[in-house]
Amino acid sequence: MTTVLRTRAELAATLAPLPGSLAVVMTMGALHSGHEALLRTAREQADFVLATIFVNPLQFGPNEDFDRYPRTLDADLEVCRAAGVQYVFAPSREELYPDGEPMVRVDPGSLGEELEGASRPGFFDGVLTVVLKLLNLLRPDVAVFGEKDYQQLTLIRRMVRDLELDVEIVGVPTVREPDGLALSSRNRYLSAEERLSALRLSAALRAGATAAGAGRGADGALAAAYRAFGEGTTGAKLDYLVLTDPQLGPAPVTGPARMLAAAWVGGTRLIDNLPVELAPAARTTEE
Ligand SMILES: Nc1ncnc2c1ncn2[C@@H]1O[C@H](COP(=O)(O)OP(=O)(O)OP(=O)(O)O)[C@@H](O)[C@H]1O
Numbered sequence: 001m002t003t004v005l006r007t008r009a010e011l012a013a014t015l016a017p018l019p020g021s022l023a024v025v026m027t028m029g030a031l032h033s034g035h036e037a038l039l040r041t042a043r044e045q046a047d048f049v050l051a052t053i054f055v056n057p058l059q060f061g062p063n064e065d066f067d068r069y070p071r072t073l074d075a076d077l078e079v080c081r082a083a084g085v086q087y088v089f090a091p092s093r094e095e096l097y098p099d100g101e102p103m104v105r106v107d108p109g110s111l112g113e114e115l116e117g118a119s120r121p122g123f124f125d126g127v128l129t130v131v132l133k134l135l136n137l138l139r140p141d142v143a144v145f146g147e148k149d150y151q152q153l154t155l156i157r158r159m160v161r162d163l164e165l166d167v168e169i170v171g172v173p174t175v176r177e178p179d180g181l182a183l184s185s186r187n188r189y190l191s192a193e194e195r196l197s198a199l200r201l202s203a204a205l206r207a208g209a210t211a212a213g214a215g216r217g218a219d220g221a222l223a224a225a226y227r228a229f230g231e232g233t234t235g236a237k238l239d240y241l242v243l244t245d246p247q248l249g250p251a252p253v254t255g256p257a258r259m260l261a262a263a264w265v266g267g268t269r270l271i272d273n274l275p276v277e278l279a280p281a282a283r284t285t286e287e
């Protein structure tokens with residue numbers, strides 16, 4: 001059975017006597033198989049699972065899709081029930097922000113201004129602020145997040161370390177459609193034609209990862225990814241395409257790295273990323 005909690009009081013009354021460990025999965029609803037993977041991982045991690053459903057106004061810019069973001073609570077509750085989630089916390093805006101917009105917020109630092117943060121000013125301050133509020137309200141043992149939002153996951157891990165938060169953060173690999181498209185609540189904005197263009201994003205990352213694995217170095221990997229994206233030949237427009245180390249610092253010469261990209265497909269902005277292994281350069285001359 002899934003119990004829906006709407007208020008802090010209901011939350012406190014439920015969580016205080018909880019006879020076991022708690023894992024939380026924070027979401028903005030419109031749940032899909034990517035969220036289901038997070039819920040499954042959460043079930044493996046703790047005795048009780050609580051999912052939050054809250055479209056956080058703080059992380060949306062004035063011209064972004066806060067108003068049209070899909071809100072599908074009944075269907076979401078069905079997903080949670082089927083996944084064996086015991087509790088859903090779905091507060092109103094007033095319940096979570098009783099004083100209106102919070103005056104004190106989490107500063108994500110310089111990484112918060114790069115990549116997603118460069119295109120969405122204030123985004124990570126809004127994300128980290130609501131994540132910290134929810135961690136403080138829920139006091140979970142474990143919180144599970146998706147690698148699909150890799151910069152978000154990296155910054156949440158960093159916040160936990162830098163602010164000494166007592167919670168374990170678990171990341172879950174990106175769940176994809178069979179053709180490679182990363183599942184995202186925003187995919188439902190796409191027309192059939194746009195969905196085809198959106199495939200360029202995962203195709204570019206795969207091409208980059210293959211080139212990296214073949215020893216073509218960071219530059220070769222990026223060049224292969226750009227080529228596979230095919231800017232100008234599809235309806236998609238790249239926002240960024242970068243190769244970094246796993247913590248989003250400068251890319252190493254060899255070893256584990258991450259390739260991240262964002263693109264506009266019509267009016268929809270999508271993100272994706274892949275782990276990349278930079279193999280040593282293939283030998284071209286005999287020694
Ligand atoms: N395809 C996916 N695979 C794994 N985790 C995912 C996937 N999509 C979303 N998540 C994770 O689910 C959690 C909640 O994300 P959110 O509700 O924003 O869904 P979303 O599909 O990312 O939506 P949006 O389209 O708004 O980006 C986040 O930790 C996010 O990384």
Ligand SMILES: CC(C)(CO)[C@@H](O)C(=O)[O-]
Pocket residue numbers: 026027028054056059127130131149152
């Ligand atoms: C972590 C989160 C639930 C905070 O609103 C959101 O950014 C999301 O759904 O990834």
Ligand code: BAL
Pocket residue numbers: 059149152
């Ligand atoms: N999926 C992370 C939340 C957002 O894009 O607004």
